[in-house]
Amino acid sequence: MTVTGSVHSFDVSTGVDGPGTRFVAFLAGCPLRCQYCHSPDTWYRRTGREMTADDLLTEISRYERFIKVAGGGVTLSGGEALQQPDFVREIFTRCHDKGLHTALDTSGFLGAKASDDLLAVTDLVLLDIKAGDEETYRKVTRTGELAPTVEFAHRLAALGVPVWVRFVLVPGLTDSAENVEAVARIAASIRTVERVEVLPFHRLGAAKYTALSIPFPLADTPAPSPELIDRVRTQFRAHGLTVY
Numbered sequence: 601m602t603v604t605g606s607v608h609s610f611d612v613s614t615g616v617d618g619p620g621t622r623f624v625a626f627l628a629g630c631p632l633r634c635q636y637c638h639s640p641d642t643w644y645r646r647t648g649r650e651m652t653a654d655d656l657l658t659e660i661s662r663y664e665r666f667i668k669v670a671g672g673g674v675t676l677s678g679g680e681a682l683q684q685p686d687f688v689r690e691i692f693t694r695c696h697d698k699g700l701h702t703a704l705d706t707s708g709f710l711g712a713k714a715s716d717d718l719l720a721v722t723d724l725v726l727l728d729i730k731a732g733d734e735e736t737y738r739k740v741t742r743t744g745e746l747a748p749t750v751e752f753a754h755r756l757a758a759l760g761v762p763v764w765v766r767f768v769l770v771p772g773l774t775d776s777a778e779n780v781e782a783v784a785r786i787a788a789s790i791r792t793v794e795r796v797e798v799l800p801f802h803r804l805g806a807a808k809y810t811a812l813s814i815p816f817p818l819a820d821t822p823a824p825s826p827e828l829i830d831r832v833r834t835q836f837r838a839h840g841l842t843v844y
Contacts, residue, residue, distance in 0.1 A: 605687030606648030618703035620672030638805030673701025711752025731781020
């Protein structure tokens with residue numbers, strides 16, 4: 601049976617979406633509406649292009665030798681890749697057949713949709729923990745709950761799947777010491793966490809909101825100061841975590 605998915609776009613990046621140089625496919629569709637989202641153009645599946653697994657593997661094969669030599673692999677991102685779990689499983693299975701490293705970029709909100717078979721062909725999960733408490737999580741995402749992400753994280757640990765935690769630092773939204781401590785405790789409880797990436801908020805996606813006639817909720821929010829970034833990284837390191 602032919603497996604299809606909605607693919608918004610794809611690109612090649614280095615040092616951003618997993619180890620090495622990677623082919624990154626951004627799948628269309630996401631259940632969350634994060635205030636700091638820099639890709640509102642990926643919120644709906646209809647904004648993507650329907651592709652078969654063969655179609656996407658053909659694109660990947662064009663870069664296969666290059667990404668292997670560069671110690672990279674293939675990352676499926678979004679939107680939210682786990683809105684299309686069958687497509688993710690098929691792509692990752694066939695990437696493994698080619699000897700390519702696989703990484704899943706996800707919020708974990710739809711972690712229950714990831715079967716054990718899918719996770720068996722996932723070499724790394726880039727887990728975006730939006731917040732450490734339910735109130736802040738709802739404020740950030742404007743929908744959803746934190747619990748599914750935490751449950752998914754513990755499931756990854758039980759299965760031995762390596763995890764890189766990502767935390768977006770937004771002044772006035774996610775930067776409180778209490779929220780950071782809560783995120784750090786969650787990260788420290790995942791025995792397969794290899795690193796934490798503190799990602800400073802930026803407004804680079806603001807033009808997309810203008811083009812889509814959507815108000816950007818954080819239009820007046822500044823980037824975090826170096827002092828704030830250092831404080832947050834120190835909080836994570838205090839829990840024995842490797843921080844970038």
